[in-house]
Amino acid sequence: MKFTDLNPKREIGAHSLLIELGAFRLLVDGGMSPKDLGLASLPDYTRIPSDSIDLIILTHCHLDHIGSLPCVHRSQPSARVLMTPASGEILPVMLQNSYTVMLKQRDEKKVEEYPLFSRPEVDAVLGDFFPMYFGRTREFLKEGDRLKVTFYPSGHVMGAAAVLLEHQGKKYFFTGDILFRRQHTLGGAEIPSMKVDTLVTETTRGLAEHGKDFVYEEELARLLASIAKTIGEGGSCLLPVFALGRMQEIITLVHEGRKRGILPGGFPIYCSGLGLAVVDVFEKIMRNRKKYAVDYGAQDPIRPPVRQDLGHHLAPSAEWGFRKRILSALNVRPLPRSRIKVGIDIRRPSLFIVSSGMLVENTPAYQVAASLLPFKHNLIAFTGYCDPDTPGGQLLTKSPGDPFLFEALEFETVVRARVEHYDASGHADREDLLYMAKAMEPSTVILSHGDGDSRRWFEGAIRLALPAANVVNPEPQETYEV
Ligand SMILES: [Zn+2]
Numbered sequence: 001m002k003f004t005d006l007n008p009k010r011e012i013g014a015h016s017l018l019i020e021l022g023a024f025r026l027l028v029d030g031g032m033s034p035k036d037l038g039l040a041s042l043p044d045y046t047r048i049p050s051d052s053i054d055l056i057i058l059t060h061c062h063l064d065h066i067g068s069l070p071c072v073h074r075s076q077p078s079a080r081v082l083m084t085p086a087s088g089e090i091l092p093v094m095l096q097n098s099y100t101v102m103l104k105q106r107d108e109k110k111v112e113e114y115p116l117f118s119r120p121e122v123d124a125v126l127g128d129f130f131p132m133y134f135g136r137t138r139e140f141l142k143e144g145d146r147l148k149v150t151f152y153p154s155g156h157v158m159g160a161a162a163v164l165l166e167h168q169g170k171k172y173f174f175t176g177d178i179l180f181r182r183q184h185t186l187g188g189a190e191i192p193s194m195k196v197d198t199l200v201t202e203t204t205r206g207l208a209e210h211g212k213d214f215v216y217e218e219e220l221a222r223l224l225a226s227i228a229k230t231i232g233e234g235g236s237c238l239l240p241v242f243a244l245g246r247m248q249e250i251i252t253l254v255h256e257g258r259k260r261g262i263l264p265g266g267f268p269i270y271c272s273g274l275g276l277a278v279v280d281v282f283e284k285i286m287r288n289r290k291k292y293a294v295d296y297g298a299q300d301p302i303r304p305p306v307r308q309d310l311g312h313h314l315a316p317s318a319e320w321g322f323r324k325r326i327l328s329a330l331n332v333r334p335l336p337r338s339r340i341k342v343g344i345d346i347r348r349p350s351l352f353i354v355s356s357g358m359l360v361e362n363t364p365a366y367q368v369a370a371s372l373l374p375f376k377h378n379l380i381a382f383t384g385y386c387d388p389d390t391p392g393g394q395l396l397t398k399s400p401g402d403p404f405l406f407e408a409l410e411f412e413t414v415v416r417a418r419v420e421h422y423d424a425s426g427h428a429d430r431e432d433l434l435y436m437a438k439a440m441e442p443s444t445v446i447l448s449h450g451d452g453d454s455r456r457w458f459e460g461a462i463r464l465a466l467p468a469a470n471v472v473n474p475e476p477q478e479t480y481e482v
């Protein structure tokens with residue numbers, strides 16, 4: 001297999017892998033970096049000749065995996081686009097929203113090349129949609145060569161898949177973004193125990209260390225307690241989240257908190273538009289679980305040792321799902337953006353569960369943060385990964401009393417609100433990924449989808465765990481033969 005990481009930077013962002021296997025040329029994902037603008041946010045597609053790709057495999061619908069798909073798809077008329085039926089529903093919502101955001105940024109930030117794709121180009125992607133059902137192997141033929149492709153649930157978000165490629169007796173496994181732990185809104189990864197020749201693994205959480213006594217549900221309980229305290233003292237809370245997956249998970253958690261009396265009632269909850277649009281898609285999928293085949297249990301699955309206390313009252317039950325009625329039960333409303341003013345506090349204690357998770361400039365979360373940050377009774381609580389270069393990543397390095405600049409709003413303030421981080425990531429713990437790597441006994445491990453330091457941790461840890469394996473920490477845009 002020839003492997004090229006097309007992401008120009010060694011980080012999470014414009015995720016896209018070019019894979020060459022015999023007669024086949026494939027792309028795994030076509031993402032966009034959330035912190036860069038214009039052409040700088042794209043993977044390096046320049047090295048892909050037009051009409052040379054046979055299959056575009058999409059692991060899931062976060063923008064770092066699909067955000068530039070229409071850009072590469074337009075020059076690949078023969079490519080079939082493989083994704084799960086659930087991803088097929090979510091993809092147009094995410095890309096149409098991205099198109100609208102680009103139109104706005106063209107005017108506000110003078111990015112002349114925006115939008116990078118058109119609405120009909122999003123439809124064209126769906127025209128080549130080839131549905132992949134979990135556990136059902138599909139075989140592709142080209143010039144006498146055969147390639148088998150199988151998708152497995154990777155947890156993480158609705159529709160997300162890990163992918164097995166089989167070619168000339170060899171197995172190549174791509175984790176995609178993966179989470180073994182069950183969530184309230186989704187089951188965990190279901191990967192059958194198998195030996196593979198090459199493992200391509202995400203490395204998001206290489207720097208996240210958990211003590212042995214870390215209990216995920218206790219982290220969530222601490223978050224709920226902090227929200228309750230803030231509201232009780234007359235403040236407002238901002239939880240910056242990804243619109244796809246995290247937002248619905250946090251809403252479910254808040255619902256659980258209210259049911260159990262951990263959170264008081266009576267305060268308004270606001271969500272951003274994209275997250276609410278995703279809720280509608282989730283509702284459609286949940287109503288037709290069979291059609292979308294989202295329930296799949298692997299035989300003899302890889303199960304990293306459970307470190308969470310499943311007896312905890314906030315542990316998700318085996319019956320996962322997200323239904324829209326939870327929004328009316330909580331009286332969730334769309335965010336009134338025009339009423340959120342820079343540097344002016346929210347009068348009525350409120351809870352904002354809005355995107356982006358990394359507080360990217362000019363997103364609803366960025367705007368709400370600029371309202372809440374100057375006042376000490378407020379809370380800004382991050383629950384997932386923040387790239388260090390994003391406003392969220394920068395805010396997390398600040399202490400109370402430090403200045404903080406909202407550059408896009410030309411507003412500088414002093415950090416007075418409580419800024420907290422809770423470890424409720426949608427990505428597997430590094431120990432779980434190591435467990436998977438050991439179980440698969442690969443002769444080659446390729447590191448992807450992680451910052452430089454995270455990858456370095458995995459590089460060392462995998463060398464120790466699998467001394468015979470060849471560990472590749474690929475240079476961006478360089479081709480490796482494994
Ligand atoms: Zn993701």
Ligand SMILES: [Zn+2]
Nearest residue numbers: 062064065177
């Ligand atoms: Zn990702």
